Amino acid sequence: MAGLTAMEKKLAEYKCNTNEAIQLKLVRFPEDLEDENTTFNPEYSHQVFGDDEVAFGYKGLKILLYYIAGNLSTLFRIEYTSKVNEKFDCVEADDVESKIREIIPPGFCTNTDDFVSLLEKEVNFKPFGMLLHTYSIHNEEAGEDITYQIYKADMTCPGFREYHERLQTFLMWFIETASFIDVDDERWNYFLVFEKYNKDGATLFATVGYMTVYNYYVYPDKTRPRVSQMLILPPFQGEGHGAQLLETVHRYYMSSPTVLDITAEDPSENYVKLRDFVLVKLCQDLLCFSPVKLMQGFSQEMVTEAQQKLKINKQHTRRVYEILRLRATNMGDAEQSRSYRLDVKRRLIGPYKKKQRELAKMRRCLRPEEMTNQLNQIDLNLQREQLEESFQQLVSDYRRVLERLAQA
Secondary structure (H helix, E strand, C coil), X not given: CHHHHHHXXXXXXXXXXXXXXXXXXXXXXXXXXXXXXXXXXXXXXHHHHCCCCEEECEECCEEEEEEECCCCXXXXXXXXXXXXXXXXXXXXXXXXXXXXXXXCCCCCECCHHHHHHHHHCHHHCCCCCEEEEEXXXXXXXXXXXXXXXXXXXXXXXXXXXXXXXXXHXXXXXXXXXXXXXXXXXXXXXXXXXXEEEEEXXXXXXXEEEEEEEEEEXXXXXXXXXXXXXXXXXXXXXXXXXXXXXXXXXXXXXXXXXXXXXXXXXXXXXXXXXXXXXXHHHHHCCCHHHCHHHHHCCCCHHHHHHXXXXXXXXXXXXXXXXXXXXXXXXXXXXXXXXXXXXXXXXXXXXXXXXXXXXXXXHHHHHCCXXXXXXXXXXXXXXXXXXHHHHHHHXXXXXXXXXXXXXXXX
């Protein structure tokens, strides 16, 4: 038993956290290869290495995935200081290389010299598709404004299919439930963000992030674009690119008479907060959202105008209304505060009322001892607590949207 414990301890030394082992880079200059400040790590690796996010069989494991900043040509290399061998009976190291090869497309480099040679040709790379929007963000570190551009592309753009195969590999590391899409389906639209930068007097482009949107058919003659995947690469996060991308995409579809409204597939909490900000920004100047009309309550006029002019559905319009009404409400005034609280809670209470109806049906079916008044009272108290908690959380989220809007 003591020997087994010793072996277990020995084997434990050969387990590596794959979120730490995987090292990603977006390379612009040869010196970036040795600069640790340009390295970033995944948030997730479970889709490749299992729920434990562990690779077994190595000490000092490094999985290098370096991408040229623009066209994303890839260098893939594995390094380690030690690997399990025949001294370990019936134990083999994980085939890390095969696992990575399953998600990165063929044609990658395995040595640095070949990668640097490709880097020298990066000056020839240009963004794909049609330019939709150009914007600038001030970079404090550089002391200057950096220019960014957003493009719409599709699979008919020469070279885009291969580029997209490289780009989508980032999803596995930064979206928890990511999957690759069927690029042969023509109903997909692709929106790309690039940074313009200078290198030896030439203008080059670096990939910042992207979004995929699927155009669903709505009978009889409309489409409903649904955001499927959205990713801003880690070196660019927190700079406002997500809001620029989402607003640009929204404005693109707003101009189409065949678009009914714009939705999202299984949106994350962060995406919902981003969407709140963008939609409130778009809606705030509509006449139906004037302070006077906001204080009169949620109206069909708001639903109609937001849908027709901005392609926003009723559910999202309601959130916009609640955020803008909060801005128009003096929460220090007892009557205004109470009116706002009741208005929002009337919406939030919907699921609880449904549960009460279900309980009423159960009372007719169950024996009295199975449905006591005490249980009902406990349930009602719990519901009141949950309702108040939901309201306070919403107000907190809404305030953050308004704070960001005030700074925009």
